Amino acid sequence: MKRREFLKVATVAAAGVLAAPYVQAQSKKFSGITLRVNGFGGLYDEALRKAVAAPLEDKCGLRIQFIAGATSTDLVKLIANRDNPPFDMFMADSPYMVELLKAGMIQEVGASDVRNVQRILPGFREFGDYGVPFSVAAVVPVYNSKYIKQPLASYSDIARADLAGRAVIPAPTFDTSSLYLLGLAEENGGSITDMAPAYKVMAAAKPNIVALAQATVAELQMFQNEEAYAGFFWDGRAHELRTKGIPIVTVVPPQGVYSITTYINLIKGMKYPEAAHAYVEQLLSDQGMLALPQALRESVTTDVDLPEELRRDLLFNSPQRNALKKKIDWQVWITDRSARIEQVNKIIRS
Amino acid sequence: MKHSVLSRRIVNPALLLAPMVLLLAGFLVVPVLGLLRSSFLPGSHLLEGGGFSLQQYIRFFSDSYYSSVLLETFIDGFAVSLICLLVGFPVGYSLARLPPLERRWRTIIAIMPLTLSLVVIVFGWLIVLGRNGVVNSLFISLGIFSSPKQFLFTRPAVLLVLVQQFVPFMILSVMSVVTQIHPVLEQAAANLRANRFTTFRRIIIPLAVPGILVGFNLVFVLSISAFVTPRLVGGARIAMLGSLIYERIMSELNWPSGAAMAFVLFVSGFGFTAAINALIASRLIAGGKRYAV
Structure with missing residues (x-):
């Protein structure tokens, strides 16, 4: 190999070696970040772990830690430690949303933050831009x-x-x-x-x-x-x-x-809102949205296409059925x- | 020398009692006083501020529902105590009359239910008394019932489970007193031509009264304050004040009302047991005087 050719190849190889970590870092955008979410335990958390947390970790390195407990207790912990909240995101059923809003603990999430928010069915978001519904x-x-x-x-x-x-x-x-x-x-x-x-x-x-x-x-x-x-x-x-x-x-x-709706919320002042938005995006994706229906036959909140075997079993499975959902x-x-x-x-x- | 021994005797009991007194004062008396204070708060929330009001007590006594629940609770408590006495006395008596080694093992068996978690006991009974449970299966196989009957979620089921839970307290109380009654007294009665029933009625029962009263009081107080059994075995349809207090505080977070109900239960329970004790004691004293004459 001539000297000039060797220099060319060596330069390209060196550039590749130097760029690799940067490329890797770009593909694993949230590497090193762990978000803490209150969990409901059992099959519920397991389903979310498989369909939301695991793909997200593969895709962008974001780790999700579900901390199982009773929602009422977790809510008290959250409100009592508002300066140093024990959770970054909080899953809560409709009645607990009232308490969260009253305590001023959660932030709004709109379609500009999470694209899939646009897919939420009409009438399924009971608290304006607060709380992202993912299960009914x-x-x-x-x-x-x-x-x-x-x-x-x-x-x-x-x-x-x-x-x-x-x-x-x-x-x-x-x-x-x-x-x-x-x-x-x-x-x-x-x-x-x-x-x-x-x-x-x-x-x-x-x-x-x-x-x-x-x-x-x-x-x-x-x-x-x-x-x-x-x-x-x-x-x-x-x-x-x-x-x-x-x-x-x-x-x-x-x-x-x-019915009650379960929401995911971003805690005010949390460190990684972008990572949390990525979690919500994945939760509202087709893969994330079908997790709970498949595990527990809980109804969906977006326009996701339901496979026939699921549609049969779900209560809110069509626009006609969705129209029966009473506002509370x-x-x-x-x-x-x-x-x-x-x-x-x-x-x-x- | 004599003086120092005497003073040591005077000091030592106080020192020995001090840890217990401090423990009770810190972890029983102070919280109970706090609860008493909150029962006089107006409103329905502990954090709604101060003030003094009889509102919670007025609400309790002016609503016939609560009075009837209190009455039912006392009737159930009395019934459980009585059944425990009938079931537990013979067991306690027989244990007391056994040689120490045999008594020890049988006592362990008798108190075995106390070593089990209440939830385990209650769920065991749910299986036994259910429509597909052992009792129904047995009755159907014997041809007594043609179809399963409803045993669970009834008052007799609640009483049965309460008796099973609390009968060891009666057995232990009776046994501890009967062991102090010297068998010579029974032999002396027999020598005086008293039959077994007369001996039991005139010698054993009067001398065992302190143990019976302790057992009765224990079982009664535990029964009227029970809330897990009525909720799970009674299916929450059986009204007992303990369940209502639990709901009032844990579900409604209405501490003032729950505290008032707890104090009504405490005072009336204390009054009831004191009255029973006084009545029986006065009867005994009167009986003693009669025999003395």
């Missing part, structure tokens, strides 16, 4: 078709005489699972500020209600052990029962369905919690 779960009437031959059609059917001693409903202590009360009220001419019709139906349904389930798992076991044949339950959990061979039918009340004034709903608990306790326990 509804509390609906369900029944065991092995024992209940006349299908239930509405929330109010819980008072039907043929369900005597056979129904279980979630305890009214939770803002989320007690949404059936709003269904009972609105189906019977009431509203969120006039719950009297709901209590009237509850009084009529009292002989039917064998238990107020204190937790989702407890209610699941009651259906599984055939302690109860009908009631109100989460749509995703009803599907879980079907996979276990229990013929639980999910009812879609024609007057509307009451969460602030009012939370404020009236004590009154609801007391009223239902008096009806059921007296």
